[in-house]
Amino acid sequence: MLSMPEYLEQIDATRDERMKWWREARFGIFVHFGLYAQIGRNEWVQTCENIPVSEYEHLAQTFSPKEGCCREWAAMAKKAGAKYMVLTTRHHEGFSLWDSKANPFNSVNYGPHRDIVKEFVEACRENDLKIGFYSSLMDWHHPDGGKCAYDAEARARFTKYIRDLNEELLTQYGKIDILWYDVPEPFQHAEGWDSLARNQYLRSLQPHIIINDRSRIPEDFGTPEEHLTPSERDWEACMTFNGISWGYIDSEQAAPYSYTPQRILGMLQTCCERGGNLLLNFGPMPDGSVPKEVIEPLTKVGEWLKVNGEAVYGKLTKTYGNTNQGNAVSRPTTKGNTVYMWNKIWTPYKGTMSLGGFQTCPKAVTLIDGTPIDFELRGSRIILKNVPEENPDPILHVPLIKIEFDETPKYRFASYFPQLHQGRPSDTEIL
Numbered sequence: 001m002l003s004m005p006e007y008l009e010q011i012d013a014t015r016d017e018r019m020k021w022w023r024e025a026r027f028g029i030f031v032h033f034g035l036y037a038q039i040g041r042n043e044w045v046q047t048c049e050n051i052p053v054s055e056y057e058h059l060a061q062t063f064s065p066k067e068g069c070c071r072e073w074a075a076m077a078k079k080a081g082a083k084y085m086v087l088t089t090r091h092h093e094g095f096s097l098w099d100s101k102a103n104p105f106n107s108v109n110y111g112p113h114r115d116i117v118k119e120f121v122e123a124c125r126e127n128d129l130k131i132g133f134y135s136s137l138m139d140w141h142h143p144d145g146g147k148c149a150y151d152a153e154a155r156a157r158f159t160k161y162i163r164d165l166n167e168e169l170l171t172q173y174g175k176i177d178i179l180w181y182d183v184p185e186p187f188q189h190a191e192g193w194d195s196l197a198r199n200q201y202l203r204s205l206q207p208h209i210i211i212n213d214r215s216r217i218p219e220d221f222g223t224p225e226e227h228l229t230p231s232e233r234d235w236e237a238c239m240t241f242n243g244i245s246w247g248y249i250d251s252e253q254a255a256p257y258s259y260t261p262q263r264i265l266g267m268l269q270t271c272c273e274r275g276g277n278l279l280l281n282f283g284p285m286p287d288g289s290v291p292k293e294v295i296e297p298l299t300k301v302g303e304w305l306k307v308n309g310e311a312v313y314g315k316l317t318k319t320y321g322n323t324n325q326g327n328a329v330s331r332p333t334t335k336g337n338t339v340y341m342w343n344k345i346w347t348p349y350k351g352t353m354s355l356g357g358f359q360t361c362p363k364a365v366t367l368i369d370g371t372p373i374d375f376e377l378r379g380s381r382i383i384l385k386n387v388p389e390e391n392p393d394p395i396l397h398v399p400l401i402k403i404e405f406d407e408t409p410k411y412r413f414a415s416y417f418p419q420l421h422q423g424r425p426s427d428t429e430i431l
Contacts, residue, residue, distance in 0.1 A: 001197055004190075008218070011203075015220055018208050019234060021130065021177075022221075024314050025083035026272055027305075028132070030238055030281035031073055032246040033116075034091045035059040037286045043247035046093055046140055053141055060095060063111030069288025070116065074123035076290050080298035081305030083313070086132030086180050086279060087120045089169060094141025098172070102164035105141055121173045132178030133169050137162060137193065137215065138185045149186035159194045166198070170205045179206075180223075181214040190216035212236070221277075228267060230274035237271055238279040241294055248283035248291060255293040261300040261396050262344070268301075268312060269342045272333040275318030304395045308368055311340035311400055325357035325411050330401075337408055340368075341401040346391040353384040355403075359410040367392055368400040380412040 002010060036043045038059055046056045077085045090096045096106035098117035107116050117133075124131045139145040144158040170176055179202065187193050195215040203209060211219040221234040228237045240246050242257040259267075264280065271278045282294045305312060317334040326332055329345035341355060361377040365384060371392070374385040382403070393399035403409075 001200060004196055004217075007196060007200060011220065014207075018210050019220060022084070022210055022277065023234065025130065026277050026312050026316070027080075027082045027268060028084040028086060028130075028236075028277060028279045029073070029077040029080065029082045030134075030246075030279045031085060031087045031120075032091065032281055032283045033065070033088060033097070033288070034247065035063050035093055035095050036091070037248040037283060038062060040247075040249050040286075042245040042249070043091055043093075043283070045247075056093065057105065057141065060105065060110035063095075063107070064286075065112055065114075065116065065284075065288035069284060070119040070123040071126070072288070072290055073120070073284065074127040074129055076295065076298060077129055078127040079302045081302040081309065081312075082129065082280075084130035084132055084177065085120075085124055086134050086178060087117065088134040088136075089117050090136055090139075090165065091134075092136050092138045092140055092183060094139040094145070096165070098168070100165065100168055102161055102168060103142075117169070118173060121176075130177040131173075131175075132180050133176055134180040134182060135166055135169065136182045138183040146186060155192070159198070162193070163198045163201070166202055167205065170202055170209070176206055176209060179209055179211045181212055184214055184216050187216070192216075228270045228274075228276070230276055234277075235275070236277040236279050237267065239267060239281060241280065241282050241291075246281055246283055248285050251285075251291045251293045254291070258293045259297060261297045261304070262398060264297060264301050265304065265342070265396065265398050266344070269331055269333060272312055272316055273319055273331060275316075300396055304393075304398065307395065308340075308400050310335070311342070311368075311402075325409075326355055327353070330355070334409075337405045339403040339405075339409060341403065343399050343401065346393075346397065346399060348387040348389055351385065351387055351389070353387050355382045355384065355401075356380060357411050358382050359412050360405055360407070362403045362409075363406050364402075364404045366402050366404075368402055373401065 032043055036045050039045050089098060094105055096103045098106060099108040099115045100106045107114060121131055142161060144154040147154040148158040184193055190196055193216055195217050199211060199217060212221055212223050213219050214223060221236055222231050224235060224237050226239060241259055242254045244257055268278050282291060285291055311333050314335060319334060326341055330341045330343045332339045332341050357380060359380055362375060365373045365375045373387060376383050391397045391399060
């Protein structure tokens with residue numbers, strides 16, 4: 001077994017190759033599905049309400065996802081423009097959604113008597129989606145789940161159980177693209193979890209897999225949860241659809257809290273600009289159906305991405321948000337020598353718009369459909385002329401302006417004191 005420094009050096013050496021598809025995908029769908037969907041009060045309902053295991057496990061008998069539900073999820077993800085999907089194969093409640101020998105508390109022995117993970121994998125492959133497995137480290141159902149924190153024998157049994165579960169997931173379904181750990185409690189260090197040995201072993205089973213940072217080892221990417229916080233390394237913001245629950249809650253009551261298509265695009269733009277991915281979650285209904293409040297927003301986002309996807313997919317330039325090019329109602333994403341300005345609000349003034357912060361003159365400015373826009377570089381502003389008065393994006397009213405340069409554009413940071421730039425004729429006109 002490699003030491004921790006040796007292991008980190010090894011995965012560093014292969015990361016660019018393994019992460020290439022992920023860095024170009026930018027958008028994934030998270031699916032939280034388990035027994036908790038039947039109660040509809042958050043996926044943490046068992047522990048939040050102090051429900052005894054003996055009472056909670058009866059839900060396994062009534063768990064009955066319909067045939068074809070995984071195809072419905074995958075079709076929705078594909079329609080939304082997502083490139084990968086991650087499923088909670090076993091949440092903290094301890095119920096495995098596959099035919100597990102390590103964990104008899106599973107969907108083949110109970111409820112639907114079907115391997116939901118197998119159905120999920122097949123649906124992803126049918127829809128050309130990369131496959132991610134969420135795997136909780138915490139387990140409320142296993143008798144050693146809490147005892148392992150202070151009992152050495154319980155720890156040995158429980159860490160073997162975790163290893164065996166993940167071995168099953170990575171040997172029974174062909175190539176898997178992402179291992180997404182969650183909640184490494186009760187141990188506070190990788191040593192307690194035996195994560196170094198386990199992850200090395202799991203990587204030997206799936207050499208191209210990418211692993212997140214929640215097994216107390218940094219691994220391949222960070223996972224800010226319910227916030228868009230960029231970092232120097234690869235990162236993925238995982239977001240609920242409503243700010244209340246990862247699992248299913250009543251659609252009618254959830255709708256007022258749920259994301260609009262425009263807010264989803266806002267999150268996606270931030271991730272793309274600052275070098276991250278967006279993993280947007282929905283919790284299927286008890287029968288496995290996609291919740292109705294999710295369908296229209298994701299469908300509209302997918303329609304928008306069909307037209308504007310070049311500003312999202314592929315090798316984008318990470319800026320960390322340090323540049324201030326644009327204006328107060330627009331933000332950019334960048335791909336090589338091309339800047340795409342996402343306009344949340346479209347308000348030309350006398351047929352013109354102004355984008356600040358640029359020191360390099362473009363060679364061409366167009367709408368995303370190729371419609372040319374006249375322009376000039378004036379000081380550190382690109383003045384856009386003959387701009388359409390009507391919002392040119394009929395889908396979500398978030399039009400993109402495509403700005404092409406001969407070389408990597410140079411930027412100028414905006415000043416808090418505009419008067420410092422006054423006195424030059426080219427900067428005196430207010431647009």
